[in-house]
Amino acid sequence: MPAISPDTVVSPLPNARKKHQSVWQLAVRRFMKNKLAVVGLITLFLIVLISVAAPFIATYDPNKPDIYNIDGEPDDQHLLGTDDVGRDVFARLLYGGRISLLVGLVSSIMIVLIGGFLGAIAGYYGKWIDSLIMRMVDILLVLPTLLLMLFVVTIMQKTTIWSLIAVFGLTSWPVTARLVRGEVLSIREREYVLSAKAIGCSDLRIIMKHVLPNVLPTIIVNATLLMATMILAESGLSYLGFGVAPEITPTWGNMLHAASNVTVLTDQPWLWIPPGLMVVLTVLSINFIGDGLRDAFDIKSTRR
Amino acid sequence: MGKYILRRLLGMIPVLFIISVLLFSLVQAVPGDAFTQQLNPHVDHKYIEEMREKFGLDKSPIEQYFIWLKNFMQGEFGISFKNKLPVSELISDRVGNTVFLAVITLIITYLLAIPIGIYSANRPYTLMDNTITTFSFIGLSLPTFFGALLAIYIFSFNLEWFPSSGTMTAGAGYTGFRLLLDKLHHVILPATTLAVLSVASYTRYIRSSVLEAKRQDYVRTAYAKGLPRKVVMRKHVLRNALMPLITFFGLDLGSLFAGAVLTETVFTWPGLGRLIFESTVNRDYPVMMACYMIIAISILLGNLIADILYSKADPRVRYD
Numbered sequence: 001m002p003a004i005s006p007d008t009v010v011s012p013l014p015n016a017r018k019k020h021q022s023v024w025q026l027a028v029r030r031f032m033k034n035k036l037a038v039v040g041l042i043t044l045f046l047i048v049l050i051s052v053a054a055p056f057i058a059t060y061d062p063n064k065p066d067i068y069n070i071d072g073e074p075d076d077q078h079l080l081g082t083d084d085v086g087r088d089v090f091a092r093l094l095y096g097g098r099i100s101l102l103v104g105l106v107s108s109i110m111i112v113l114i115g116g117f118l119g120a121i122a123g124y125y126g127k128w129i130d131s132l133i134m135r136m137v138d139i140l141l142v143l144p145t146l147l148l149m150l151f152v153v154t155i156m157q158k159t160t161i162w163s164l165i166a167v168f169g170l171t172s173w174p175v176t177a178r179l180v181r182g183e184v185l186s187i188r189e190r191e192y193v194l195s196a197k198a199i200g201c202s203d204l205r206i207i208m209k210h211v212l213p214n215v216l217p218t219i220i221v222n223a224t225l226l227m228a229t230m231i232l233a234e235s236g237l238s239y240l241g242f243g244v245a246p247e248i249t250p251t252w253g254n255m256l257h258a259a260s261n262v263t264v265l266t267d268q269p270w271l272w273i274p275p276g277l278m279v280v281l282t283v284l285s286i287n288f289i290g291d292g293l294r295d296a297f298d299i300k301s302t303r304r
Numbered sequence: 305m306g307k308y309i310l311r312r313l314l315g316m317i318p319v320l321f322i323i324s325v326l327l328f329s330l331v332q333a334v335p336g337d338a339f340t341q342q343l344n345p346h347v348d349h350k351y352i353e354e355m356r357e358k359f360g361l362d363k364s365p366i367e368q369y370f371i372w373l374k375n376f377m378q379g380e381f382g383i384s385f386k387n388k389l390p391v392s393e394l395i396s397d398r399v400g401n402t403v404f405l406a407v408i409t410l411i412i413t414y415l416l417a418i419p420i421g422i423y424s425a426n427r428p429y430t431l432m433d434n435t436i437t438t439f440s441f442i443g444l445s446l447p448t449f450f451g452a453l454l455a456i457y458i459f460s461f462n463l464e465w466f467p468s469s470g471t472m473t474a475g476a477g478y479t480g481f482r483l484l485l486d487k488l489h490h491v492i493l494p495a496t497t498l499a500v501l502s503v504a505s506y507t508r509y510i511r512s513s514v515l516e517a518k519r520q521d522y523v524r525t526a527y528a529k530g531l532p533r534k535v536v537m538r539k540h541v542l543r544n545a546l547m548p549l550i551t552f553f554g555l556d557l558g559s560l561f562a563g564a565v566l567t568e569t570v571f572t573w574p575g576l577g578r579l580i581f582e583s584t585v586n587r588d589y590p591v592m593m594a595c596y597m598i599i600a601i602s603i604l605l606g607n608l609i610a611d612i613l614y615s616k617a618d619p620r621v622r623y624d
Contacts, residue, residue, distance in 0.1 A: 036438070139322050142600045144562050147580065151327065151596065154584050155334045228445065235447050236566050240581060259453050260570075266461045273457075276450040284445035291441075 027217070030296040037292020040285035047282055051097030060088035062095040062250050073270075080270045083258065092250035093274050099244065099251040100279070103165055103234045104286075108226035110169035115176025116219055122177065123184030124207060134181070137174040145172055146236060153242045161244055164237070168230055176222055183215045217297035224290035228283045235279050252279050305615075309608070316604045323600050324373065324593070331589045332365045359385065376597065382590035386583070391594045394579060399561070401471055402568070402575035404487070406560040408495040413502040418549075420503070421510025422542070428515060436507065443504025449566040452497040456570070459493060466493040469572040494571040498564055506552075510545070517545040550617045551610045558606015562599045 031037055050057060065085040074081045080089035122133040140148070148171045156163055187193060188211070196206050231252075237243045238253025239260065246254040252275040259265045259272035356362050360371055375382060381391035424436045460468035471490050472478070478486050517523065518541055526536045561576055568577035576595060583591035615621040 036441075139319055139326070142319060142323060142603055143596060144559065144599070144603075146565065147562065147596065147599065150565065150580070150584055151330060151592070154587060154592075155330050232447050236449060239447075239449050239566065240569060240584075242584070256450065256453075265453060265457060269457060272453065276447070276453065279447055279450065280442070280445055283447075284441060287441055287445050 027296040031292050034292040036288045040288030043285040054094035058091035058094050060091045062091040080274055096250040096252045096255055099249055100231055104227040104231040107165045107168035107230045108223050111172045111176055111226055112219055112223045115173035116180050119177035119180030120184050123181035137178055140174045159244055180215055183218050184211055187211050187214050221294045228286040231283055312608050327596055328369050381594040384588050384591050386586045386588045391590050398576050398579045408491050409498045412495055412499040417503045417506035421507045422514055424511045425514035440504040440508050443500045448501055449570050451500055452567050452570040455493050455497045494567050494573055498567050513545040517541045547617055550613045554606050554610025554613050558603040561602040
């Protein structure tokens with residue numbers, strides 16, 4: 001270690017930035033060594049790719065019924081057959097991925113924004129703000145999230161993609177808020193925050209520059225795992241018939257809803273097994289990625 | 305301890321009050337009421353008015369809430385809009401089934417997860433351990449209802465090993481031991497599919513917990529003073545590693561009543577979860593309110609039991 005020269009004392013910034021970068025580089029290197037995580041990343045990339053490229057892969061319109069070809073079995077025209085109004089199941093599977101992934105991505109971002117914001121101000125300001133937010137968390141956590149979602153969805157007359165995302169965001173933020181609050185509480189007491197305060201930094205600047213970068217790894221891991229949970233939630237609610245209506249747009253969840261019909265369940269497995277497997281595959285790869293990120297950032301694991 | 309429990313019980317009252325206000329206002333936010341859908345030229349307008357009056361829907365929302373609250377405190381959960389039966393009757397018909405399913409699920413979970421988790425932790429990063437880890441991940445990623453659908457497709461319809469719905473063979477008139485066997489035969493499939501998720505998460509938890517306990521200094525000390533491996537495992541490693549499970553037991557106990565909306569729906573299992581699904585479809589708010597409140601109460605009590613059990617098991621934790 002070199003002796004401290006006046007130079008380093010005057011300009012600690014370049015040094016700090018270098019170190020800051022290396023934390024992330026270290027994380028990337030550790031992540032890349034984790035085989036399951038890399039496999040998960042590649043699989044998820046492929047799933048996103050075929051969903052985005054759906055118009056180029058699918059040869060049929062996913063929403064166009066063909067009354068002359070209802071309940072068709074899989075053949076070389078319709079790879080996965082047709083459903084009860086004659087829509088091509090393969091095309092619906094590809095397009096359905098778009099919605100399921102979109103719902104998962106947008107709602108997990110929304111949850112992280114709401115939960116992160118509330119958790120950060122609760123942890124940073126403490127006092128009555130903290131008590132108020134944490135009581136809200138306690139109350140929302142009493143009911144299982146799926147039941148809470150179900151209750152809120154009932155009061156809506158028609159579920160659309162965006163109302164579904166809103167419901168997910170409004171019901172699922174408490175766990176994230178609690179997580180972020182805990183992190184912020186411990187960061188708030190560190191010396192660098194104290195010195196930032198001493199030289200007169202505003203609260204906003206301290207939160208943005210000193211607190212947030214340190215909470216980011218936790219938030220990233222949480223957001224990843226939330227995306228998996230939200231895709232599961234979409235499929236569950238849609239299976240019960242409370243998700244986005246199949247006429248509006250196909251999702252993996254509302255395709256699975258077909259299996260609530262016993263004839264479909266027993267005689268037409270090609271209608272419901274493929275979307276189910278896509279959900280499993282997507283959630284599995286996201287979970288692998290999330291676990292890899294957690295190890296890479298060296299965050300203590302919690303019960304899951 | 306008694307004081308602590310009392311304080312916690314009193315603390316539940318405001319939480320439950322706020323939850324009930326929250327749920328009640330959500331119900332009120334819905335345009336129209338349970339009888340709006342029945343409004344059509346074929347139904348006498350007077351009849352609808354009468355029904356509204358009968359269920360107290362003509363009063364102001366605040367008045368309605370306090371009437372509901374007063375009745376709820378007296379154990380009167382109201383009358384179902386849908387089939388005009390007392391809600392308490394509907395619920396007591398279902399609770400037994402949900403508890404039976406949940407208890408069998410818990411038994412399966414503990415029987416599988418504890419040995420698998422310990423086995424895995426004793427051979428970390430071997431082929432067997434990696435296989436178990438991968439399967440746990442699959443278990444965590446499998447939507448429970450999709451697992452249930454697959455189970456029905458494979459084990460009920462193709463192999464015909466287990467029935468796909470109900471809690472017992474209708475009209476068979478079994479009694480005693482034969483009835484128990486019949487019920488077990490029906491519960492195995494839903495319980496196993498429900499257990500997949502919890503086995504996966506418990507296995508992962510136990511594995512990392514045991515691994516961590518094995519790294520502790522007191523374990524090395526125990527080996528150093530010459531204790532045999534079995535004794536070290538039983539007395540030092542497992543005792544410490546499995547202690548948190550007691551907390552989980554309390555939490556699981558609390559969520560017993562929360563039921564499994566999805567699994568019960570797939571298997572048409574007449575439990576609380578299925579009742580919640582049915583009442584949600586029919587917008588049968590008295591039933592929904594009662595179910596959600598019972599679930600909230602049981603979860604709060606479960607949290608309390610978890611904390612009490614933990615302080616009993618771990619002398620380092622004290623409440624006063």
